[in-house]
Amino acid sequence: METSFIAIGFANALTPTNLMFMTLGTALGLMVGALPGLSATMALALLLPLTFSLPPETGLCMLASLYLAAMYGGSIAAILLRTPGTPAAAATLLDGFPMASRGEAGRALGISLTSSLVGGIISGIALLTIAPFLGKLVLLFGPVELFAIAVLGITMIGTLAKGSPMKGLLAGALGLLLAMVGMDPTTGTARFTAGNINLFSGVPFTVALIGLFSIPQAIALAEQARGKQPRPAQISDRVIPRLPEFLRLLPNSMRSAVIGVVTGLIPGTGGDTASWFAYNEAKRFAKDKSRFGKGDPAGVAAPEAANNAVVGGALVPTIALGIPGSSATAVLLGGLMVHGILPGPTLLTDYGDVTYTLIWAILLANIPLFLLGLLFTRFSVIVMRVPRMAVAVAIVVMSIVGSFAINNNLFDVWLMLGFGLLGYIFERAGIPTAPMVIGLVLGMLLDVSLNQSLLIGRGNWGIFLESKISLVLLAIAALSILQATPFFRLVFGRFGRRKAVPQAGTMAGDS
Template sequence: MILENILIGLNNAMSLASLIAIVIGTSLGLFVGAMPGLSATMAIALLLPITFGMDPATGISMLASLYMGAMYGGSIAAILIKTPGTPAAAATVMDGYPLNEQGKAGKAFGISLFASLIGGVLSSIALMTIAPLLGNLALQFGPVELFAVAVLGITIIGSLSQGSTLLGLLSGAIGLLLALVGMDLITGTPRFTFGSIYLFSGIPYTVALIGLFSIPQAIRLIERDEKVKKAINSFTDKMLPTLDELKLIIPNTIRSSIIGIVTGIIPGTGGDTACWFAYNEAKRFSKNKDKFGKGSIEGLSAAESANNAVVGGALIPTLTLGIPGSSATAIIMGGLMVHGIMPGPTLMTEHAGITYTLIWALLFSSIAMFGLGLIFTRLAINVTKISNKILAPVIIILCVIGSFAINNSIFDVYLMFAFGILGYFMNKINMPTAPMVVGMILGQMLDTSLHQSLLIGQGSWMVFIKNPISAVLLAIALISVLQSTPLFSFIKKKIKSNKKEAVN
């Protein structure tokens, strides 16, 4: 059955429409990733309304391809102007920019492309093999288990948020409240609509995403002072790595890809975490540690393979459990929901054709990224020179068009700006927006499964404790929250100090 679904997905992904969507998505990802300050998350949110009229498999394939392309695209600015195009390219600066200073920009791009290809292909294979196994296991999940999954998803994202855990959990709670706006699915009564008929169907998920991720970015671009960018107009050295260089970086690239996949599976981490993990391990295993930070191709390949491997890894919990592995996959998950496809335990069986088309599209986008990178990287360096004064208005215009196109409603445009302002001030106080996004995604499932579970348990909350799967998931959620509290940190430090005193 699984083999049959894989072949169906391959057939769908090789259709002309899907291949064109993959190439377009990858090209857009390269452009967005190369622009310092822009992100794959923002680009996916803007592109999402365009996919509404497409076949679901084709539209989602385009979004996933953009995600993959942006992961490599971030290395362009990192190598040329020492400014990561995306947060996931942060570690690329360490050795990519020194190679550029040594007149080896082409070599740096070639190593980056090759490593990104390996990372993308391996993560696609992992997604194709691991996701079905988890999907079959998740078929055993009922309302009680789904409630625990939703709680776990929210608490993990909140506890892994950068900065204050409390702010992360508060952001997730706000997302949950926003998910409750509209008609109650069980009783049919309106909630938190304030008498507005526009809110009876709830807050349009895509409108909120466009506002939260795109408007704050446009405002930051306006606020940012224009800096003189030291960029090169061309490079003449060869891009493809030599045989000796391949022998040096392949083992490191494979190890870093595995690190990226595992890191991606953990919700809330992402490419910016994976690239540093892989870079650190590459340095640990390297025989030339002194070259790191001075133009080491080992360090560069580790960072680039890891951040691309995160893409497939982050999609594993997204597709099988309905828990987004990153903010970008949260928007891809929203794209599935817009087409009436709910990610979760039944996705791999009820919508197997679309799911496996997405997985094959991810693999093809890695290959397309390598080909497009070799052809267009020499031209793509010019996008780093585009002024913020041009970018910011373009982003805002696209936000307005995208939010209006969803329901042809001016109310949605006002709502988008409201979320944009909210997202801007959340960034100002370092409150992460990712937990809010996850709260909005999981809120509906949480609400419905809670009602159903209490009906099953005849009103008793003990139904969540008596169920072994639910009890384990809720325990993990509790531990994940407690581990990030100041009290836990204090106890941990106290234990370490006592051990030191005992040794002395």
């Protein structure tokens, strides 16, 4: 039964019409991803009505390729302009932008593209082979387990603190505090909103990200405008990575892709979380940690492989159970409903032909993504030749338009500028921004899952130790924290010390 659906789906996805719409979706996705403020979810939702008149398979092919392409597209602005095009690309800029500023923009984008492909292909294969079995796994992740994931995520602040643990913790704590703004999820009380209903839903995450990263960058460009422009010779570097480099990064990309698939699988966590987890692991596995944050290709490959792999991961629960794994897949489900296909367990049986077309589309969309991505990348590198002042102005304009576009709300523009100022102060004071982003990403999840868990556990904190998954995750988190303390070094002697040395040399921070 299922094998025949796989064949039907493959044939469906390969029809000329569907291939054409996949290419169209890829082109749109690249643009949407590259523009800050326009997220994949938004683009999917806005495109959805246009697919009503198409056959369901064709519409889904287009939507799937858009989703995938937007994930890569987000890294373009992150690498070239230090402005995350999508929240999932925020981790990419930590190493992507330093690479670009030393004249390796093409190389960084090439690595981003190829690792995105690795992520996309692995997640497509995962979807095709194990989706029906993995689906049930999703149900193992309840509030208790989500809380443990959030705790584990928070420990990443340590990795991202870059030399000064105090400043890192300060930024992380500030991020967590800011995540508490908004309506309390268990009582409905407005917290820290100053009576402003624009803050009732909390600090809009994307708005904060755009401000934090892009405004300081615009100011920096304006400050350097009088200096000499980087030499054009350095810009036209090779985009497609050389085979040895690709192979060297492959284990990293594959590990990150697995992280992406798993993170995508868990409802409530998506590309923004996965890319940080992958970045963190890439750094943990790296021999020389000191190069992270200064333009290490591994720091670009990891988040990019992960955020593309999320696409397939998030579709697993969607397809196996009808539970959307992310907001973007929720929109995809909406696309199915329009055609009278109700999301649910029948997706793999009664509507197997349509569902497997979607799965194949995720896999096959990597082909137009590679070709168009290469074209788009070559074109976008031109940005490096534009005078700095013009780029600075363009970044500010894009940031304003982007932050407005998210909720059609002028308040968000002011909020974005406020975060821009905060980001600039951080930069001047040598406080890393990344830990704050972690706090903002995970604070809400931490808060909600803690409250839910305690309600379910009737107020008993022991509930976190009853679940095996949560126990393991919390143990890993505790180990990560211990690893950073003198106690750990004392016990593990040489091993710990060797790890500690390069960390001390990373005070400089990224430009």
